[in-house]
Amino acid sequence: MSQTTESSVLLDIEDEVQDWRALSSLSKSDQVIPKRGEKDFEPDGTDFQSNILEESRTAMYDALRGARGHSSKQHVQAVFHQSLGLACVEQPKGPFFKSMGKSDKLNVWLTPEEVIYLAERGSISVLTELGLEMSLEHLYSCIYNEDNANVIEQYQVYAHLKRHGYIVMRHEEKAEGTPRKHAKQVEQSALAVISNVWKSLCLILFHGKPNWGAVGIGMVKALTNPATALFTPITQTSYFQRASKAVVHYLRQLKLIPYPLLHPQHYLSSRYTSFKQILISLRIVPHYDLFESHEVREKSPYQITYNVWKPVPSFKKSDPPTPDFQVCVVNTDTTKFPSLAEIQTLFNTSDYVPQSTDTSHRGIPNNKVDKNGTLKKPTTPAQKATLARIARLRKMDKRLKFGYRNVILAITNCGVINYVRLSEVDFSREEVYEESVLRRGK
């Protein structure tokens, strides 16, 4: 990104058509991407202008004519198997195969995207099964896939990210992962219903905290889950309700349990011993748990297409770590604005490493340097505690800013790609009030 002087708007260098004359300097020696070329406002009919234009065009055509090829020492040949839709490399050589292709015992198999990308940059030559070399057009025609209307767009995003140096692999659904999750979910929900009902009762009775959202959710859950059908007759009888009401009323008058939060008598009848309790009692906006929904829509146009990693030397394609980014490719022509369910589907299919919310002392920035340039280590427990607090707050800020789960939308339109990040933030999970303040309040 560069701040252009003429418009004071942030513009990406990729956003504007560049002057191809700058490319000759780029490809010859140093790999420096040129600054935005100077352009004219409009044609003025001068030879001067038309000559420059002609030069730019010639430079462009020359660059486009550039040979696709590679040194014979690094010659790699692939055979494209039309029926499999994969290309087979018998003697893989070079750095590309560290992060591309799938190897079985004998060969490396490349997906159509990988083949086209490598062929396009001139790093491999591809043959048909008959032994003929394939032209670029032929290769492109081979990724055509009736089930996937967006193959070309997906390839463009793939190549764009690869050219930026990222490691990109197609996202595959983990086959065993889903059912396991589901079983756990069922088990959880039965437990959760009981605990929800219990929690809400406790809250009403003992804390005077009318978390009506939670109560409502608990009730709805209890009613919709057959496991708790047994309890419903008891909880719903008017006798039980009337009796409990009477008891609560009597206890309140004895000042044994407080009035609800918004009741005028509340602060007279309830007792708070810390700020934290007050702050917790003020949570009156209902909220739901981020990880509550496990909905996955099979037919959603919003599906994760690629897993993307920053290039690291230790990357192993056989055992890739959790991706740094996950990209979903959509096309402006065919895709509508996503619904909530579609966004949830995206998040629920994304890979997520639970970030620790602990307050342990690991990862505390020790970068305080005093005047002499020596590293100042925290000595007193108070200092240590301050640093720990800062670290914890930073982590929390990061979580709130970038969310728990992230998916990047690559929105394409006629070969133009825009990246947008969707992230999921849950403010209700974070305790934004500081502990030290709370401690003082005790």
Place this chain on the structure above:
Amino acid sequence: MPAKCVPISLLNNTPLVFDLSHVKQLRELGVCGVLGGTLPTAPQQNVFLGLPLQLMVEDAMWLLEQKHAYLVPGRRLYDCLAATLLRQDILAIQAAKQEMTDEKTRERQEASRKFKIKVVELNTLKISKSELCNRIKQLEAEYLGEFKTEDLDEIIQDNSAFYFNNYQSFAESFNTPEMQHSLYLQLLANRGTDLVSSYQIYRHLRDQGYYLAPGLRFGGKFVAYPGDPLRYHAHLIVDSVQNYAESDIGMMSLVTNGRLATGVKKCWVIGGTKNAENKAKGEAGDLKTVESNATEQDVVCFSVEWAGFG
């Protein structure tokens, strides 16, 4: 000699051009498209990209309407070509290819032999070291210059013409009215309903000499350049409405688009048709009517600029 029709390769519903000569031809016509492939000479950057050239649907529609181009089904063309090749054809192609590489190797060997002899000769002369270096560099340029890119065994470049000698004739065999019609429908498949209006405004601006490019980067349907985008900055950010008299653009979008365009030193242009009766729906079948009707329909454009006082 009139220029030949350009074959546009259709993959799914994406129109692509793979041949450089065709790219040139289209540029002369004012259709620039978007280059999307990796440039083999500079493969690790995204500023300058190479073949293939992707066209907008409107580009393709206009070229077809003006009879500058015809559509070719990418996949089927190659299936057909492969099916017609006989065993001996393949052998002949491979032999020719081998011949070519052998020839190149021989030439290179010859050149490097001559170069070595000269270097040995130089060493016998009594000259300073820096002088010697310079002389060797000169010789290098003289003898090995054309083989600098030596071990590029040019494998993939432009070989469609090389082995599929009959590519052109095959491609032209798809240039029949029936075939073109079904391909045209394929081109329009899965497009938004605003295609009719966007095509009308596309053509309207083309007729005025504007070069058009996709407008996603500037929040519009198109951006319009006064000449070749290589040399000139864009002037307009273009959006379209079906029927300008009835469609509600909304004051909000009037302001936001106007401000955005003015902010990047451009002008927001919104256009639509005057004639309320011709409400084509943009369905694939209806576009036949567009081709015949659109010329009579008057397109009206409004330009919006943000007038910031003070």
